[in-house]
Amino acid sequence: MLNDRQKNKIKSIIEERDFWISLYEANNFKRALVLPLVRYFTNENKIIPIIDDLLDCELEKNHDPKVLFRGNSVTTKVIDYYLSTAGSDYLKEMIQPFIDKVCKTAVSFEINPQLCSQSNLDENKKQLEVFGMELITKIYKCANSMPDSLKKLFYLIRTKIESHYCTSQYSHISVTCFLFLRFFCPAILNPQLHSLRIKASLNRYCFRNLTVLAKVLQNIANGVCFGEKELYMVVMNNFVATCIPKILAFVRKVSSVDHLINMTSTKLDIDCTLELSLFVSHLLQNVNEASFNKDLDEFLENMT
Template sequence: MQNLIDIDTECSPDIVGLPGGTRPKNQDGGVRALIKRRRPENKTKRNSNTQQNSIGLNKGSRHYGSRESVSIPVGGLGSLDLSADTSTVIRPVHSSILGEKYCFEVINSENTHCFGCSSAAERDRWIEDLRRAAQPNKDNIERTENSLCLWVNEAKDLPPKRRYYCEVHLDGTLFARTSSRAVGKPLFWGEFFELDNLPCVSQITLHLFRDEDPKKKRHSRDESILHPLGSVAIPLADIQGRTYQEKWYPITPYKASGTAGNKELLGQQASLRIRARFQNLKVLPMEKYKEFAEYVTVDYVEMCRSLEPLLSVKEKEELAGALVHVLQSIGKAKEFLVDLGSAEVERLGEKEALIFRENTLATKAIDEYMKLVGQKYLIDTLGDFITRLYSSTENCEVDPRKCPASELSNNQKHLKETCEEVVQKIVELHGPFPEELHKIFSSWVELCEDQGRAEIGQRLISASLFLRFLCPAILSPSLFGLTQPYPEPNTLRTLTLTAKVIQNLANFTLFGEKEEYMLFMNEFLQQHWDGMRGFLQTVSNVDTYIPMTSFDGYVDLPLRLAVLHGLLVDIIYQKDQDTIDKLNPLPSILNQITESLGPEAPRIIISRCVEVLYLI
């Protein structure tokens, strides 16, 4: 871990959006105020006016030189007396603020320190260790965890031929920003922000900014870029709860004192499409969840079997994610995934082609688990490729209906080269493979071999690793933490075609008449089949040595049990009485926890006779 910032001034919130207010320089709560130099050769990037360069702030412009940070080994961490200040806040810093991933900040009444880590897991572990140092009794007290999940999707009725971005402010402090996008039909961001460990929040505001034109000379730049074009205030009551709420929010034009505002810069219907949810989750002391944790650990197979027919697709996704995190913390995630995979094979029988292709708890659970333990592997394998592709201007369109005949041959060549790069990065294992996945895959292979169905074991691995993880990450890299911006149309098309090829390779399937324009890739597929078979055997053979790494992140067990409890109560309490009674003792165990949450918390109605049996 590296110390990025050491700030000896108290953090101050941004006051953008207040009537007549200007945009102060410390809008990010001090995180960027004293970033020092590390790489002098870094190119200039678009930055907020919170930034500072070696000669200070350049007034009258939102551009303040390149963002460069210092990376020093953490030596001062031991000098932080976290237990002495009850106001200490320890939270992640979104990568859009610093331009660096996996940062967190420690804020107390006197100063702010910001640290950078090498992975999300390492960052989460440090955050937990420091929070525990600040509050040693953390697991034995009641606490509230606030989180915001936010999709900034698109904008409409903005002036054309411009680039825009949004900033997400909570109670006046900048927490995240979108990338800069040009107006299209419509202006589309499609960017997701997940903000955890939040303080108490009373106001959520999105500010819309016009990006400055880099071609303009600095002295001629428009003063209006110092202020937002307009803002959207999201009422907290509208998005509180477990369910996402989505709507178009009108943009209120910014009005500086003594002016008529920015109405001439915005259309009459200017608005942002936002999808969001804000949760205040009460987390009880760990002892309150003891019986619940024991039940989940011992009876997860029966619980999943009983609940699955009652669940919507979204509920399956949420339940699988909650179970994966709880069982990972308890040390039972491997057994959970092995059991679900085995049950999936048994359920499908001879329809093995459907393995991990349906919306089952097993499918959703392996999705969540690979994201949890495989993030570093994913970045090591695909990170450089995605970065290169986002900056490339090469065209890989090979459908004759969508590109000129004169460009087809070159485009086919580019697509082959792109796919070759991805295949080599995957099969040559450019980074350590997740040890947890290796154990699960090898267990699946052994189970299938014992049943005389060895070929099904390879299909399980191919379907999980490629169909559910690597290929979706290629297709939608922003959803897997590989980048933030949604790809431009040309890049998106290249990602789509590449994912098609890699999926066919993992399925050992050639392109057919339905996608005639891809037939030229069949020779490429056949050339790499042996390499793919070797890779699948390598990552699933218990006797094969490969570089591996184990998950070193932290799962907050009381928090995850609170999430699972709330989810199960929401699912079960609306069911008919007969269904509820058949699920016992789970409803009774959930109600015991609910008693500690207060009279407002929903309770599951249980038949008296069933409740008596549970108490006995």
């Protein structure tokens, strides 16, 4: 465990903007390195300014707004970890009961004619629309219960993108990229990896239903209908078009400045000293053998 002097030294290093810029340029987004920092700064209510700086780095490097935030970088992984850290309880409240219901219900959402009989397609499509609408409605109604810290993040992303491109054309897709592509949909596709405790059996039929649901939800969030890449999903396009306005309204609501009034911060049940120790431990494990054998104090001095 770190002593007070070492802890203060580490804080002085990681709170500098240059540290995060260097981390971004090195493209080091290993979970063992970044997650303890995200947890520490979330608990200290200092994570948003860091994300602000990282968004600037991302915008300077990537000039095509259509693929912005689609790949993995320090920026996207910091935001991913922040969402999973600050949004864990929200995710459980919103999605966990729904996934349980899907897995307990003996219905199929399979609409690929190569994977099910022709006679079942219409009924499967109907069930997919029923459960899909239930999910969309649940997401929309849970806008008010989203943590203020996440609303502040999405407000930052939206306004940052609008300011950079001088248009609101790309701000929606940037918010939905994190909210749906990197948060909601992965939790639906693999609940256990997101600490969702599903009581029902997660068999292959359940996973297939969740996969089809996630496909539909992602297209609704993107505001696009299905095309040639997945022709069998085209039958869902009327449903997708019907749901797009509700998701648009949801995204506007959770990225609005109105939510920043009397905002509360996220406090985690963590040991901040332990998180800093985990960060340093990972650093020591990934430097050369000579540095690894040095005294920690000397190592910290060499970091500056």
